[in-house]
Amino acid sequence: MSSSINNGISKYTSTITEKFGEHVESINEANRNEMHITLRQLDSAPRICEYIYSEFHGRLSTIVCSDERRVANGRFMLRYVFSMSDDGNDVFIVVTAKIDQHNSSFPSIALQIPAAFLYEREINDMFGLTPQGNPDVRPLVLHEDWPSGAFPLRKDFDISTKMPREHKEYRFTKVEGEGVCEIPVGPVHAGIIEPGHFRFSILGEHIVNLETRLFYTHKGIEKLAENRSLEETLLLAERISGDESVANSTAYCQAVEKIAQSSLPRRAEQLRVVYAEMERIYNHLGTLAGISTDVGYAYGSARLNILKERMMRLNETVTGSRLLFGVNRIGGVAVDVSDEVGKTFIEIMNDVQQDFEAVIALLKTKSSFIDRLRNTGVIPRKAAKELSIVGVAARCAGLDIDVRRDHSYAAYSGLRIDPHHDSPRSVTKYRIEMQKRVGDALSRFEVRVDEVKDSMNIIEKVLRNLSEGEIRATVPQENLKPYSHGLGYAESHRGETMHWLMLGENKNIFRYKVRTASFCNWPIIEQAVMNDIIPDFPLVNKSLDLSYSGNDL
């Protein structure tokens, strides 16, 4: 085995070889921070995954299934991706298992690693591979009226196939008992939000159980990407979730750039940071305004919406799109920020920051506002950890997960994400603060407020130190070999977004697996509302700010 460049990887390699040597076919490094463990037998996957999860404290980042029956392997492949970030290591462990053609099932890991249960249901729907041992194999992505025996992500399924509808019913969890009622909500909601179905079981006003039924906006994005060119898929990546366009396109571009082993001009990396933080700011402002609306404090929401609109106009003046569509390109960025624009940019942002601080100061004096948020929608830390949730939802519950720091990309490595990490003393202080966070709507409110300020500081810092030079490099085409693959990731305003890309012939896409932060975070809402009453739900939902489209793909 070649000597490891990434110190973190060598540590894991030796342990895995020692413990599971006979089950492992090969261990190799790829793309700087990916450690691939290929297994001999499918059956050993649960044991190794559980070991990485419980002993290495790996966080299950995604499970990728791909239909590689017609290529070299001749099989379905399963890749379990774990994010390792202890001791400042930047490593992804990818456990690769093969499923033989005659086999239409694989051993479930959901009972050991609860976060896996949704991925396994998804694989069951899209590939027709049954997770053996997963107690829940109800349809997920394809709703109950989808006929059995048709699996969209298999290569022999034609994307334009129109399937007839079947009459079947979805089994919701039934809560029975005296006085227990059910309230079905959605998919079309009362507000201007995306579609999804919520099934409440209530006793009086109290929520006894909530079951979410999503995937109403499933558009087949992963299938659409297949056999498309890299450029076209970039447009698709931007539209996975409109308000996350920068994060998703960054993750996608990075996956391609990693495979191509291309390095970006410094200026391009810096501008990616600027655009990503611009996206975070306008979305956090929108969510804070939404929280204020749902609390019933119209003044706060009106003022915060003004700030959001100002930021969106700034987005547009700088990049030509209010939602920052089209800023990223493979190999760099499409839009430059001139010195003059940069200066005015900072001026406007400082202006917004002043106004923002005034509004927040006012909101914090309103006891009715704060009381409504405190202890509402509490995310239990244990559940947060077991379900591997990410982003603001995790940070509000005291789990310090931030891809910008843990697996830093673009120009983030040289930046302090937040001032809390400036000195050992402030790090300790920050850790104590983290432990105090209880995961309620108030802590989400506070985390978002902090992040808006942090993002503004980051932008200012980066814009003042912009490197000279190109904003886009040409990607070495010769490295884009068929069936090479790579991971791309970014921290959106919702949390970690994870893209796995495998190239096919003619530099087209063979398989594109997307997992946005919303996919990880949706299950937690069922836990978060357990101590609340029905009227709290909109507030809990808004404070978590989850994307339906990013979840449903």
Add this chain to the structure above:
Amino acid sequence: MIRNILKKGIFAKTSRDILNSKVETIRNLLEDTDVIPTNYRGSVIFTKPVEQSATEGIAAALTDVCATKALSIKATPEETCITLDRSKCILCGRCRETAPDLIVIGNKFNPPVKSKPEMIVSSTAQAQLAQKSVEETRIELKTRLQRTLGRSLAVREVDSGSCNGCEVEVTALNNPYYDIERFGIYFVASPRHADVLLVTGPSSRNMEIALQRTYKATPEPKIVIAVGTCACSGGIFGDTYATTGGIDKVVPVDVYVSGCPPRPQALLSGLLLAVDKLPSKAQSRIDKEKK
């Protein structure tokens, strides 16, 4: 240009200050052209008619680069030209990069239209029209606004599977800058209260039935506005196992507002076009009942 955003409001520090807040609303939305930055990607415009010989090489390259197949070659015995279907265009600007002397991206948004054929423009015949028609529509709509909005309009927004970009812009209509309630247009919580359905998204298969039911629950006379390129044609999500390829395959559509996403002004123009259509729809219903 960028300084236009530098309008500082008075922000309340105490509850008493709230009363002193200044007006932030844009007075005349449809004439608010100066806030649209010059680099905004609003519409694809052909700068000149292309001769047959020149077209062939460029045309092939253009149709190749267009991810949603909005650009296509139209060959008739008389002429060969490139046509642009705005209902499919997601304004990515790749065509401009391919043929910068043939195509420019203007900062004026695509005008909302009442029927799909109106959205197809060609490089020869309508080279100038795209620029003009936005202005014309504006003036036209302004008079209609004064004439028709004697009565308020109830709007129900339905997401039939959009990427949520359109939702961000629809929500923006309610912010204090646009504040469309002052025109008597307001968003209602149920289709049963609505005159207008504002539908976004390509209509995914999983939302198809919900959209049909929402349409059925809306009382007559009702107007359906397809918002965004996806709703107009399926856009980048096309017509697949999971999508229907445009909401007009699911419910009848009265007004198309293309754009990815359409900016708030465009949405308002679409709503005003719908306002205009409402009386005639009501009349036709009365006539039908008389029979």
